[in-house]
Amino acid sequence: QKEVEQDPGPLSVPEGAIVSLNCTYSNSAFQYFMWYRQYSRKGPELLMYTYSSGNKEDGRFTAQVDKSSKYISLFIRDSQPSDSATYLCAMSGGGKLIFGQGTELSVKP
Amino acid sequence: DTAVSQTPKYLVTQMGNDKSIKCEQNLGHDTMYWYKQDSKKFLKIMFSYNNKELIINETVPNRFSPKSPDKAHLNLHINSLELGDSAVYFCASSQDPGTGGSPLHFGNGTRLTVT
Secondary structure, eight states, X not given: OOSEEEOOOOEEEETTOOEEEEEEEOOTTOOEEEEEEEOTTSOOEEEEEEESSEEEEETTEEEEEEXXXXXXXXXXXXXXXXXXXXXXXXXXXXXXXXXXXXXXXXXXX | OOSEEXXXXXXXXXXXXXXXXXXXXXXXXXXXXXXXXXXXXXXXXXXXXXXXXXXXXXXXOTTEEEEEEETTEEEEEEOSOOGGGOEEEEEEEESSOGGGTXXXXXXXXXXXXEO
16 A cells, blocks of 8 residues: 555546545654645646645645545635646655655646 | 756657766755656655755665765766666755655756657
C-alpha cells in the first residue's frame, strides 16, 4: 500500500462546477498538508498549505484535513478553464515528504 | 525573476552519453532537491542537499551524481544514459527541509529523452 493515495483521474467537469479532489494517507506522523497545481510543461506550484486538521480557504479554493480519517480534500468552487491542470497532494512529517500521484483536471467551457 | 531556474529545458540524447542539468535558485533557500517525474506524473525524490550537504539520497543508480557548489546551485550529472532515464527532472528548493513542513518551490523541469 502506498503511503499516499490519489486518484489520477482524468476528471472532466463543466465550467462553473464544484470540484472535489482527495487524497488518503496511512502515515500518522504526517502533520503538514499541501496541494500543488501543475500546468502542462511547468513545475508544480504551491496552491494551499495547512497544518494539522481543519479547513483553510483562499478565494475559490478550500483545503480540508481530517487527520482522524487520514483524508485530505481540495475543493474548487466556480471552476474555470484556467483551473485545468494536474493537482498533486503532498504531506510531510516524521522525516518524510510524500507526493500523491496527481489528479488531472479538465474544466470545459 | 525566475525563482528556481534549470537548464536546459529539453535534452535529447542517445543511449550511453553523459549529460548534465543545472539548477539555480535565487530565493535564499538552504535546501535543494532533484525530483524525477515519470509519464504518470508521479514525483519521486532523488536527492536533497541542505547547505551544500547531501541529506537525502534515495535508491538511485550510481550513474546519477549530484553536485552542489554552493547553496544556490545544485547540478545533476548522468553517466551512461539509458532509455529508462527518459523523464522530466525537476529541481526544487525550500527554506528548510521539506520533511519538516517547509513548502517546495519548483523549477519548470528538464525534459530528458534518451533514444
